Amino acid sequence: GAADAYITWRIHRAAGMPVVLAVPDSSEAARLVDDLRFFAGREAFDDIALFPSYDLASFRSVSYNIRTAGERIALLYRISQGLLPSVTVVPVDSLIQRLVPTEKLTGFAMSIDEGQEIDRDALVARRVAGGYERTPVVEEVGDFSVRGSIIDLFSPFHEQPVRIDFMGDTVESINFFSPVTQRRSRQTNSILVLPAREVVIEKKSMGRIISSVKKRAGALGLPVSASREIIRKMEQNELIDGIENLMPLIYPSTSTFFDYLPSDTCLVFLQPENMRHAAETKAARALENYNSAKKDGKLCVGPDDLYISWQDVADSVRERPLLMFSMLADASLEQMLGRRVLSRRINVFDNTSTSAMLHVGKNDGNRAIAPLLSWIKDNRHAGAASVVVCGSRARQERVEKLFELNDFKVVTVDDFTGLKNSGSAVYVVPGAVSSGFNFYDERIAIISDAEIFGTPLKRHKKKEKSLRDECLDLDTLRQGDLVVHVDHGIGRYEGIEKIKVDGVTNDFLLITYRDGDRLYLSVDRMDLARKYVGAGDIAPPLDKMGGKSWARTKARAKKEVEKIAKELLSLYARRKVSQGRSFTPPEEWLRDFEAGFPFEETEDQRRVIEEVLSDMQSPVPMDRLVCGDVGYGKTEIAMRASFVCVSEGMQVAVLVPTTVLAEQHFATFSERFSGFPVNIAALSRFRSVREQKKIVADLKEGRLDIVIGTHRLLSKDVQFKELGLVVLDEEQRFGVRHKEALKKLRTTVDVLSLTATPIPRTLHMSLMGVRDISVITTPPERRRSIKTYICEFDDAIIRTAVRKELERGGQIFFVHNNIHKIHFIANHIQKLVPEARLGIAHGRMTPESLENEMMRFVNREIDMLVCTRIIESGIDIPSANTIFINRADMFGLAQLYQLRGRVGRADEQAYAYLFIPKESALGRDAQKRLKVLMEHSDLGSGFQIAMNDLKIRGGGSALGVSQSGHISA
Incomplete structure (x- = not known):
């Protein structure tokens, strides 16, 4: 706990030298880093470092997390240059893993200075060898792009990407730039470029590497085909998922973490007996995965080539300064070290x-x-x-x-x-x-x-740099895409052509139509055309320029739209001109209620609360959309608004998409309002008929202040005595007619909508100004990004990840969106991990069975829930921090984001494994969706994902029931 961090920091201060603190696992490491930063204070905050582990099953073709790789490489380079942080915290997984040789890492590092002469082609080739990926836009660590005389790249050593301007082969200027806006932020004279991954495949070593790969494949008795694809990718400079697992074939020798450290570095082992157990468990799992990989005919190396043993650790520290924190004297460690261990009792007591x-x-x-x-x-x-x-x-x-x-x-x-x-x-x-x-x-x-x-705590933490503070519009149009011109209809975009008109050369978009008709559209008139988005996968026929087909299509769409337009827009218009209830927040009571919130509000949260309360004080009915990632405090905002409403004798209706979420909200609201005279009830199909009748009667008579329910609240028998506020949670799960039906209860009612990823239609209306929007992008202070991995279905990955979660007392979701095969999948998983208690949940179960199964999971009676996407909406289980999504390519972007958001609600590191078929079998849109999800693994990216969804799918008709596609007629 914190005492260990305090003592470690005191050791550093007393000795006046850097300390490396080794701990049993990643969770403990993360906690200690936070505690150390508290004791170190703001001045030394950045001088506390974590050497993170990849947290992956060995011998699997899984894409390593590029950010984790970047953090490791930057820290290793810093240590290799004698620039150790004050305290470096290392989990056992990282301590025993073999690493890129020190000379390879330092040899690949490259300083680029203003005015320097550089062969640009050689620079590009070197980036590719170092694991960089060429992308149209540089947003993440390991990206680089080339545009004429400009090279953009994101080195792990720097917090922002850099833009290098060349004049010929001379570096003319170097600027850092925002990965969000792509605008330059500040100029610099020099940068350091490190490899993006720990495996560097240089051209000069290619012959030896290919020979090593073939030799290993032969030793394993594998056919030539087993190594052919890997060799092809190496020769083509393509990124290879899981190449780190073949590191001993890439380098003649590897290094360990101890090889990077100066010999006089002060080492501290926290609970060495637990560290040894963790190392031995890792070794046993690695051997199990190795045997499984061999059985599956995969190219792999032995566990000893990837990890050092606990005995190797003991040998490495034998001649180094070493301190150990232990609850008991470990005689076996003395024996392994071959030296006497002096012990001193420290009297530290907990509270x-x-x-x-x-x-x-x-x-x-x-x-x-x-x-x-x-x-x-x-x-x-x-x-x-x-x-x-x-x-x-x-x-x-x-x-x-x-x-x-x-x-x-x-x-x-x-x-x-x-x-x-x-x-x-x-x-x-x-x-x-x-x-x-x-x-x-x-x-x-x-x-x-x-x-x-007696309530959870929050950590003072440096605000993580967010790559998503602003919306980035990169709506790229590719050759062959269908476009819609306002006058000529659907055509095909063929690229940009330069045409001279009246002696002036301009850029024109070339759009082709039926029968070879060609339209040249000046770039300054691009607003007349937009990308076509329609329902289904069947491409529509091209229109003919000057023909009647487009006019007929527009007429049909117009007629369809007008059916709902008057009703819907008149409702919004009435709300804008209606004199609603103007609330006056009760200051003293509201302060007491706010003090009951156990966490520090983020700056965003405070701003949104002020916006909502300001809306409620206005005589114009509120219609505000609050968009914030799962767990970012949207429910607290709703409860504050509800408190203001009920304090004036008005009623609140909270509409949620599922019964389980209704029960969870009921528990949350009840606990939060426990010290105040507020009556709360949950109305759903799982309440008995008698209970439902009583709740309905109490609502009508005004005896109930807050009611939480599913679409049961929309039934004709539900009437309110004086409804003042409607809260729509996870609003993207409701159809337009559901939402509008609730709003029509009274045009003067205040409406507060909550969502993590608003559906494009809702976002479209908000951005157009029809509705007010508030965005929360600041993460709670202990939330960590969800580590997301994309890979093929793999038994070893499932087995390792599930056991790892169970060992830390957590729970697991396995999403399989095929009801017919869900029992087969559950049986398969049960055989892989017999010790796990499994449950199954899907939409065809009876309401009672489904509720019972979900409640068993909530109450931790089962460890793993194999389910369909029924868990997508709002279910809040902080102990669930690992999720598998099978056939992730079959889900929409917002669905994937919501599913992934079911984990990572506590302070534990959360993991998401997205299983897909071979990448070559993926459709173009599926590849795009998964790439967006990987790019937006950072916190607070729900709004950015909705913007991408708006681009991929379109905004939906502002005047219709269609929720995607501007018009599909």
């Missing part, structure tokens, strides 16, 4: 007993503060300073008020490094630690707000 007695709830005031005051008095008696760590501004104010009421003087500091360590002082520090502790030898005792209030 378990104090925390158990502390029940300062949402509205308990100072009634339960006695244990906290007693804790402070004990610390003073021991001569230790008391430090209360608060994860939010609201929590900090609450703590300060509690102490003030009890005549305790507190000192508030901005940073842990600001402590003076006075034995009698009580400090309040913003931030978060994983757990508190009492370390009287150091005269310090720490307690977290989570231990005081």
